[in-house]
Amino acid sequence: MSQSPPDHTVDAARLPVMLSTLRLPSIGRHWQGFADRADREGWGAARYLAALCDHELADRDARRIGRHLAEAGLPRGKTFASFEFAAVPTIRKAHLSALGNGDAWLEQGANILCFGPSGTGKSHAAAAIGHALVEGGRRVLFTRTTDLVQKLQAARRDLALPAMLSRLDRFDCLILDDLGYASKDQAETSVLFELIAERYERRSLIVTCNQPFSEWNRIFPDAAMTVAAIDRLVHHATILEMNAESFRQRAAVSNKRAQDEMPATTINDNQNEGQT
Structure with a gap:
């Protein structure tokens, strides 16, 4: 009795849930785009997986840096x-x-x-x-x-x-x-x-x-x-x-010098604008 070949198809509808459970949000957002590119360019499975992981790691680093900048108070x-x-x-x-x-x-x-x-x-x-x-x-x-x-x-x-x-x-x-x-x-x-x-x-x-x-x-x-x-x-x-x-102090001196060099009519106009 012949055996039917194994079904290697992936239920794409389950991927978002699985990737969310694994806490891989970047892969969840980008796997389809990378899959389309892999199909067009003939990537192997290893290259496809490596590209997704690189993207996830880069986004994770960016999120961590963002959190650390927020807490740093710089x-x-x-x-x-x-x-x-x-x-x-x-x-x-x-x-x-x-x-x-x-x-x-x-x-x-x-x-x-x-x-x-x-x-x-x-x-x-x-x-x-x-x-x-x-x-x-x-x-x-x-x-x-x-x-x-x-x-x-x-x-x-x-x-x-x-x-x-x-x-x-x-x-x-x-x-x-x-x-x-x-x-x-x-x-x-x-x-x-x-x-x-x-x-x-x-x-x-x-x-x-x-x-x-x-x-x-x-x-x-x-x-x-x-x-x-x-x-x-x-x-x-x-x-x-x-x-x-x-x-x-240097900025104050520079501003004072700029005002001194400004035509009197311009200074008066600026002062009048400030009073309106």
């Missing part, structure tokens, strides 16, 4: 592309880009310290490195130091500081912006020191500060704590000196 537009390297001669684009790759120093739990007067691009440089790290698959959190200190102090009051420090461990890099504006209260700065000590040689920090180390006694009122904090931050650290004219 300021918008502060990337390498928008950084005015010509205005900060002490900073080289190749150096910042290498830091943005992140592999070597992040694996060491090393830090980046950005110093300079207000408005010289410290926060921009730190955020640009953070953007590059996230795009490279790392997890980053950008926060004003004062905001994080307040949260750490609240966690200590609730006897939850170890748990919060543990949650922060999921970030490969914390960016502490404007360390120099942190509260001078002993209790609050002590939790900042605990964060620095907890991450020492395990997880990285990027710190921006407008005060040199010689003035950090204004941040940490205890002299021993000041020395210990600096020691842990500087060990395995890259230090960026942002000694340049303030971007904001």
Whole structure:
């Protein structure tokens, strides 16, 4: 008695359900288009499957990066592309880009310290490195130091500081912006020191500060704590000196110069428009 050949047909109606159950949404959206192309171009089964998997993996990476960018809290537009390297001669684009790759120093739990007067691009440089790290698959959190200190102090009051420090461990890099504006209260700065000590040689920090180390006694009122904090931050650290004219001051001067050079009739017209 002859046997009928096995039925190799696929019930296409079941594919969306199966792919959804397997959590393969990109393959679910694109399998039919790839199948049509495979039929036209004579792909083998392995090439067809590999093309679908490549597409799924690329979309999965893009979704993960999107989630990590959303949680990072990075300021918008502060990337390498928008950084005015010509205005900060002490900073080289190749150096910042290498830091943005992140592999070597992040694996060491090393830090980046950005110093300079207000408005010289410290926060921009730190955020640009953070953007590059996230795009490279790392997890980053950008926060004003004062905001994080307040949260750490609240966690200590609730006897939850170890748990919060543990949650922060999921970030490969914390960016502490404007360390120099942190509260001078002993209790609050002590939790900042605990964060620095907890991450020492395990997880990285990027710190921006407008005060040199010689003035950090204004941040940490205890002299021993000041020395210990600096020691842990500087060990395995890259230090960026942002000694340049303030971007904001330069923009204000440029705007003033443009107004001075503007014909009087144009200035009067603009003022009249502003009054209407």
